[in-house]
Amino acid sequence: MEDPALKSDQTLNPGLSIQKALLVVLGWLLVIAVIIGVVYQARLSDPYVQDVLHHEGTVAQGNAIFQLNCSGCHGTSGDGKVGPSLRRVTTHRSQVGLIYQITSGKTPPMPKFQANPQEMADLLEYLKTL
Known part of the structure; x- marks a missing residue:
């Protein structure tokens, strides 16, 4: 049965519609990936983060910090x-x-945890062992 809304010279091309939909989805995925990359770079450029990442953590110290502040x-x-x-x-x-995640306190009920860079490096090292 023919669709009365279509003129005789119009035809449906489902392949073209699928291509357009895929291009839109890929476009949105690209936008999301760029936003994630920008946010990650912004966080990575934070001086505190840079300081933490330049310290070498120790598991034993990290465990002590974890038991005192996180284990509850x-x-x-x-x-x-x-x-x-x-x-x-x-x-x-x-x-x-x-x-x-640890320092922001943006996931209640978790409080902000403000450790110095060495303590944070220690805690990160301990978290790797869990």
């Missing part, structure tokens, strides 16, 4: 309690992302 919510082994499990957190979060 994340459990003594990082398995989670009130806060989520931190097991293998470094496999899906970058060090820059972890620094921002």
